[in-house]
Amino acid sequence: MPLRLHDTLERRLVDFTPLDPSGPVTFYTCGPTVYDYAHIGNFRSFLNADVLRRTLEFLGHDVRHVMNITDVGHMTEDAVADGGGEDKMAVAGKRLLEAKKSGSLPDGAEIDPGDPGAIADFYAAAFIDDARLLGLKVVEDADSEPALMPRPTRWVPEMIALIERLIAGDHAYVGGDGAVYFSVASFPDYGRLSGNTIDALREGEGGRVNAANQAAKRHPADFLLWKPDPSHLMRWPSPWGEGYPGWHLECSAMAQGLLAPSEGEHAGEIDLHSGGEDNIFPHHECEIAQSRAAFGSSRFARYWFHTRHLVVEGEKMSKSKGNFFTVRDILAKGATPAALRLELVRTHYRQNANFTLQGLRDCGRMIDRWCRLESQLASGQVVAGDGPGPLESALPGFTDAVSDDLNLARAIGVLNEAVNASRVDADSPAGDPARAASELAALRRMNEVLGVLERNDAPVVVDDDLAGRVEACIAARAEAKANKDWAAADAIRDELTTLGVAIKDGPEGTTWSRIVE
Numbered sequence: 001m002p003l004r005l006h007d008t009l010e011r012r013l014v015d016f017t018p019l020d021p022s023g024p025v026t027f028y029t030c031g032p033t034v035y036d037y038a039h040i041g042n043f044r045s046f047l048n049a050d051v052l053r054r055t056l057e058f059l060g061h062d063v064r065h066v067m068n069i070t071d072v073g074h075m076t077e078d079a080v081a082d083g084g085g086e087d088k089m090a091v092a093g094k095r096l097l098e099a100k101k102s103g104s105l106p107d108g109a110e111i112d113p114g115d116p117g118a119i120a121d122f123y124a125a126a127f128i129d130d131a132r133l134l135g136l137k138v139v140e141d142a143d144s145e146p147a148l149m150p151r152p153t154r155w156v157p158e159m160i161a162l163i164e165r166l167i168a169g170d171h172a173y174v175g176g177d178g179a180v181y182f183s184v185a186s187f188p189d190y191g192r193l194s195g196n197t198i199d200a201l202r203e204g205e206g207g208r209v210n211a212a213n214q215a216a217k218r219h220p221a222d223f224l225l226w227k228p229d230p231s232h233l234m235r236w237p238s239p240w241g242e243g244y245p246g247w248h249l250e251c252s253a254m255a256q257g258l259l260a261p262s263e264g265e266h267a268g269e270i271d272l273h274s275g276g277e278d279n280i281f282p283h284h285e286c287e288i289a290q291s292r293a294a295f296g297s298s299r300f301a302r303y304w305f306h307t308r309h310l311v312v313e314g315e316k317m318s319k320s321k322g323n324f325f326t327v328r329d330i331l332a333k334g335a336t337p338a339a340l341r342l343e344l345v346r347t348h349y350r351q352n353a354n355f356t357l358q359g360l361r362d363c364g365r366m367i368d369r370w371c372r373l374e375s376q377l378a379s380g381q382v383v384a385g386d387g388p389g390p391l392e393s394a395l396p397g398f399t400d401a402v403s404d405d406l407n408l409a410r411a412i413g414v415l416n417e418a419v420n421a422s423r424v425d426a427d428s429p430a431g432d433p434a435r436a437a438s439e440l441a442a443l444r445r446m447n448e449v450l451g452v453l454e455r456n457d458a459p460v461v462v463d464d465d466l467a468g469r470v471e472a473c474i475a476a477r478a479e480a481k482a483n484k485d486w487a488a489a490d491a492i493r494d495e496l497t498t499l500g501v502a503i504k505d506g507p508e509g510t511t512w513s514r515i516v517e
Contacts, residue, residue, distance in 0.1 A: 004404055028255040030251060030274070038126075051349075065137070081286055087233065090233050116233045127132045152254070160238050166237070166293060169293060174240060175216035179240070182224075193288055251283070269299055272303070310352070336457060340500070349406060382435070391419070422439065472495055
């Protein structure tokens, strides 16, 4: 079944067709800037890219997936195309210096705040640990091929070569301040991805340009490729002086060096590029301009995939509001990696998502049901009935849903209907073990996209002793309520709370879950 995907550039659903049908799909994802721990909003974008990659593989494609680890050049004012503010790695150094003075370095780590390489190493390792827990397949790939998670500091020679190519083609120039800029006037399609126009991108309009260096540029929208700065923490020799590359340039150099053909009809082109919606402008807009200009190609990425924002309990994440969470914060509350992964991807990637602790609990309970069924099927318990079982029968509907622009909500609904219809009997000699095996294979096949069954390592409801105790308490509470012994019913509820269990009365009876606070 072909994948229908929304392409940000075309602003519509399109059929996905790889550049080379016989080769791997080439996929570049803008990864983290490793100046701090990545938060759950960052991971929503990374996980949706992972779901896209898994869906492509589910549909039969091989995928070569690259995700960068940015360790230089990403400025604090990244809405400004030519890089305003401070390098985020320098900001991290200042923050860590204060933390060191107060004895509060993260996790007791001994990081030299004056060494940006050490800062990057620490937070890159933390990101990879978190990403591995949540099942990002690109991390597994990078275990055997580290180049698939490149760092810009190791690609500076390629960036310099790309700048030289742009200058030779009259797409870049040395400005009055000695910096190298891309000339947007040389690229008529600049602004097509974001909907901006060159004429609108003038000083003071929308914060899109850096007023401090307008006199040095030919056009206010021209963006930075190389900044000579002998005072910068990280700097390299170049034909334009010792300095550092522009953030946008980094991804073009790495994507093309690792994924794109260097010559031929499709030189410089890749299949897919993903990121958060905040990357659309200026980052991805600038990537397109410099990449296409360097190779004369009609496309840089054939398809653009962007995830919308995440809010927490209906509000923008903010440390002052106490709703700013890293992966580690959520897992410390008792959630499983599986529940966090599902909560972050179950809302469609083109909709803003509202992360809630109740949603996290709901995901945990849902995955527990899937895991219990998987365990029953894997242990040889038989499935009553003839012909294809509910899970096997659900596969076409699940496939249709994920092929429809990654409609995970519908896919999860299809899976839940099949799980609800499954009847497993450990004692029935009339059941068919082969049917159970087919059902298990179908469940695991659907999990290839979801990636949660193997990550439910601290499940909410799999402890049989606890489950039995809870069910007994619920039955005793129901009897107490029937006898109008409200004090006894309240005491049982308190006992369950002590066990870390929340109960909820509803028309279909009382349900329960582990408390995540």
